[in-house]
Amino acid sequence: MYILGIDTATLVCSVALVTEEKLVAEYTLQVRKTHSERLLPLIASVLEGAGIKPQELDGIAVAAGPGSFTGLRIGVVTAKALGQALELPLCGISTLEALAAQHPLFNGLICPMLDARRGQVYNALFFGGSGIQRETDDRAVTLSDLLAELFERQEPVLFVGDAVKLHRQTLIDALGARACFAPEESAVCRAATVARLGLLELQAAKGQTWQDLVPHYIRRAGAERKFQATGDSGGRK
Amino acid sequence: MTDLILGVETSCDETAAAVVAGGKKICSNIIASQIDIHEKFGGVVPEIASRKHLEAVNFIIAQALAEAGCTFQDLAAIAVTHGPGLVGALLVGVNTAKTLAYALGKPLVAVNHVLAHVAANYLVHDIDFPAVCLVVSGGHTSLLYLQARGEAEFLGATRDDAAGEAFDKIARVLQLGYPGGPVIDKIAREGNPDAFPFPRAFSGQDDVFEFSFSGLKSAVINTIHNLQQKGKTVPVADVAAGFQAAVVDILVEKTCLAAKVKGTKNVLLAGGVAANSRLRVALEEALAKEERKLFLPPPALCTDNAAMVAAAGWDLYQRQEFAGLDLNAVPVLDIGSQK
Ligand SMILES: [Zn+2]
Numbered sequence: 001m002y003i004l005g006i007d008t009a010t011l012v013c014s015v016a017l018v019t020e021e022k023l024v025a026e027y028t029l030q031v032r033k034t035h036s037e038r039l040l041p042l043i044a045s046v047l048e049g050a051g052i053k054p055q056e057l058d059g060i061a062v063a064a065g066p067g068s069f070t071g072l073r074i075g076v077v078t079a080k081a082l083g084q085a086l087e088l089p090l091c092g093i094s095t096l097e098a099l100a101a102q103h104p105l106f107n108g109l110i111c112p113m114l115d116a117r118r119g120q121v122y123n124a125l126f127f128g129g130s131g132i133q134r135e136t137d138d139r140a141v142t143l144s145d146l147l148a149e150l151f152e153r154q155e156p157v158l159f160v161g162d163a164v165k166l167h168r169q170t171l172i173d174a175l176g177a178r179a180c181f182a183p184e185e186s187a188v189c190r191a192a193t194v195a196r197l198g199l200l201e202l203q204a205a206k207g208q209t210w211q212d213l214v215p216h217y218i219r220r221a222g223a224e225r226k227f228q229a230t231g232d233s234g235g236r237k
Numbered sequence: 238m239t240d241l242i243l244g245v246e247t248s249c250d251e252t253a254a255a256v257v258a259g260g261k262k263i264c265s266n267i268i269a270s271q272i273d274i275h276e277k278f279g280g281v282v283p284e285i286a287s288r289k290h291l292e293a294v295n296f297i298i299a300q301a302l303a304e305a306g307c308t309f310q311d312l313a314a315i316a317v318t319h320g321p322g323l324v325g326a327l328l329v330g331v332n333t334a335k336t337l338a339y340a341l342g343k344p345l346v347a348v349n350h351v352l353a354h355v356a357a358n359y360l361v362h363d364i365d366f367p368a369v370c371l372v373v374s375g376g377h378t379s380l381l382y383l384q385a386r387g388e389a390e391f392l393g394a395t396r397d398d399a400a401g402e403a404f405d406k407i408a409r410v411l412q413l414g415y416p417g418g419p420v421i422d423k424i425a426r427e428g429n430p431d432a433f434p435f436p437r438a439f440s441g442q443d444d445v446f447e448f449s450f451s452g453l454k455s456a457v458i459n460t461i462h463n464l465q466q467k468g469k470t471v472p473v474a475d476v477a478a479g480f481q482a483a484v485v486d487i488l489v490e491k492t493c494l495a496a497k498v499k500g501t502k503n504v505l506l507a508g509g510v511a512a513n514s515r516l517r518v519a520l521e522e523a524l525a526k527e528e529r530k531l532f533l534p535p536p537a538l539c540t541d542n543a544a545m546v547a548a549a550g551w552d553l554y555q556r557q558e559f560a561g562l563d564l565n566a567v568p569v570l571d572i573g574s575q576k
Contacts, residue, residue, distance in 0.1 A: 034565060036328055036331065036332060036565045036566060037563045037564075037565045038563070039332070040332070040335055040336060040339055040562040040563070041561075041562045041563050043339075044339065044562055054339070054340045069284060069287070069325075070287070070325055070328065073287060073288075073291055073325070073328065073329060073332075074328060074332050076291065077291055077294075077328075077329055077332045077333050077336070078332050078333075078336045080291075080295050080333070081295070081332070081333045081334075081336035081337045081340065082336055082340050084295050084298070084299070084337070085309060085336070085337050085340035085341050086340050210295050211295070211296070214291065214292060215291070217288075221282060221284035221285045221288065222284060223278055223282040223284065223285060224282075224285065227277065227278065
């Protein structure tokens with residue numbers, strides 16, 4: 001079973017090909033160039049490197065959110081078009097779950113956080129040790145609310161994700177020795193993990209199709225929020 | 238050999254896909270408009286537009302193929318608008334189209350949205366070239382010189398607002414709703430276009446083919462505010478008629494001048510504002526006096542659609558000007574710059 005994994009939720013652009021047995025190929029770029037230019041050429045070179053034609057794929061897994069709205073759309077749109085053209089099952093994977101799933105052996109809480117701007121992080125809590133157990137839904141929270149929640153707990157907390165760099169000192173100040181940090185290469189989302197999670201979902205027949213896969217933005221568009229709050233229009237022109 | 242092109246268009250607030258044979262015959266032309274969603278915001282909200290495109294685009298493509306009675310395998314190539322437009326909206330179409338092309342092993346062509354508007358004419362008329370074309374819509378006001386199908390030379394564009402944008406703004410100030418073009422066109426019929434003689438900006442020598450609508454827009458808004466400050470009711474129909482007459486005069490003057498300077502017998506009109514009744518009549522009359530002929534698409538092909546993208550894509554396909562897998566959206570794209 002060949003599963004292609006895609007992640008463009010953050011500044012990282014990552015593509016991987018996995019089977020039940022192994023990671024066949026992975027390409028992970030973190031450079032200042034748009035995902036729109038990079039993603040498809042990376043997919044083509046991962047498949048070419050593995051000697052696999054697009055028609056030989058069995059499914060696509062994509063980090064479907066949370067993350068940058070535009071980044072998510074590029075990944076999801078690409079997955080949907082592959083699914084439509086090749087009649088493949090698709091699988092939208094939580095970006096936060098994929099980040100946590102890179103640390104299944106960590107004995108304690110795993111706390112992925114992605115920069116959500118406006119004073120918030122995208123976050124969910126998982127419990128590690130032997131595989132990961134989800135403790136909360138994916139959500140947008142303020143750092144202080146999250147720290148208050150973590151303060152109630154006793155376990156060590158492993159922080160991963162792009163917002164960790166922004167808040168590292170605050171996390172250490174609040175949690176002391178309980179705050180743990182993953183090395184950079186496993187603190188960013190990797191498509192290999194997205195693909196592996198997708199493979200498990202597809203094996204459990206929990207896949208989606210190009211018809212129903214959409215990004216999990218968590219937040220509504222700014223104009224909609226504003227409209228809801230004030231009845232004010234935020235339209236262009 | 239097949240001659241079917243799938244066109245994909247997501248540059249603004251219409252998600253569209255179409256199949257066109259030989260750059261001429263429309264086999265299907267599917268459009269999902271988001272206009273009612275953006276209406277309550279008084280304009281297109283880019284983030285909402287992008288989300289709606291993502292939800293719709295694959296279904297619209299499937300429907301376009303089904304109505305044309307063909308499959309992906311029957312296509313000669315896939316054409317997509319890669320600019321100009323809203324970047325987030327364009328990205329949905331561009332990434333969808335290039336991924337389809339890659340997965341299916343089909344050539345991809347990247348279409349300039351303004352040239353797609355021009356190509357709407359080729360779907361319904363046989364044009365003798367050379368010709369001059371005025372493209373007017375919510376996003377663009379451009380004059381082009383056409384040597385042949387798909388060979389366009391840029392003559393001039395607006396320095397500030399697009400004509401359609403000015404219509405939207407004035408409609409908003411007059412509280413007529415969105416989009417402004419059709420409502421102003423309608424209400425202006427009941428007004429006196431000479432009641433308010435608004436200024437016409439016909440600029441100097443080096444920029445004869447450039448347009449400017451910001452001065453006109455300010456003049457109209459000032460007039461409305463002055464009336465309101467004096468406690469008078471704004472004669473909406475007269476203001477709309479006066480504004481529209483000024484816009485039309487500017488567009489007609491520049492287009493006639495371009496046809497004269499370039500010595501073309503045929504003039505094309507394209508873009509959403511081409512559906513404006515006063516513009517069409519005035520331009521036709523002015524050109525007829527100089528024995529020139531006006532061509533324009535039917536209203537359904539004036540506004541954004543994907544049949545025009547497929548028609549423009551056909552010309553690129555014929556010249557084998559293919560796009561790569563790294564094709565990106567280009568929100569500000571000039572005529573003649575393909576990458
Ligand atoms: Zn347009």
